[in-house]
Amino acid sequence: MATESRPTPIAGVIELVGQPFADQRGAFLNAFRAQEPVFAEAWGDRATAQVNISRTEAVGSVRGLHLQANPHAEAKLVRCLRGRVWDVAVDLRPGSASFGQWHGVELSAAASNALLIAEGCAHGFQVLEASSELLYLHSGAWVPEAETGVRFDDAQLAISWPLPPQGMSERDLQLPTLKFFP
Template sequence: MPAELRCTPINGVFELISQPFADHRGAFLNAFRAQEDAFMGSWGDRFIAQVNVSRTETVGTIRGLHLQALPHSEAKLVRCLRGRVWDVAVDLRPDSVTYCHWHAVELSSERANALLIPEGCAHGFQVLEPGSELLYLHSGSWVPEAETGVRWNDPQLAIGWPLPAGELSERDRGLPLLS
């Protein structure tokens, strides 16, 4: 069954809803099919440069808000393979009408959804179930010198995280504020 593409209030950020096939043996999910209309309409002709998987054990943990700076910016398609996360995209494109706006969706394997985050938008998430795993498709290669981001609790963004902040990496604690 084809995926459904849902627009969000941020231009270029889309939620993709897939329909897994399930029977007595289990389930099969087509996580990405470049020729499918929903993926073509959101991913376009971007190249998949890398695929990553992350697992986070502790509920409340926040990872992010991360992005790669120009000229190494990348799009991400993020899907939850196990558990549940509250996934956030933040528009940091200075010329965008939604600059500094954020949008969040709950990603889970049960919902079979994914979030497409375009170039110039930061990404972060908060873990809602222990042992949550995310699959990331990246349109660009990782360039350590281009890594940047914004602090998860930036008052200018005022992101309404669903849980009190749990564990954070030293890197994420040290990310700058927008102002």
């Protein structure tokens, strides 16, 4: 039941694809195992400060693009438990060779994949199947005053959302564009 690591064009953003064990009863997947080499290499010695689950009902809904600013930057490991989402990471690390670039991947329970998003990269997703649920592992504690991000529809980022975006929160609509990102 090994997990495969697939690098992306953004350093520190890695797709992890599991191999579930299935039999007549159902299936079992190691969502995260610190001692497994692929997880140990990807997650490193980061702490796991919180685990969250989100559910989004409406197809086309977009959440994000969020991150926590330094000194409270955190890594995230995001896995889809139910449904399907288009998951996006955006590099917002000053001086990074891929600053302002994004990478998207479809996450689904059926694909048994996850996306590791490095500190300094924003995260967002679009729901492709109703009632989709995501599991998040965070390396840092939630610090409300450190919350920031960029707009999902920033023309400079030009993210290719698979569906017309809808259902954004008022907070997400108030996020700055990359041009005005701190």
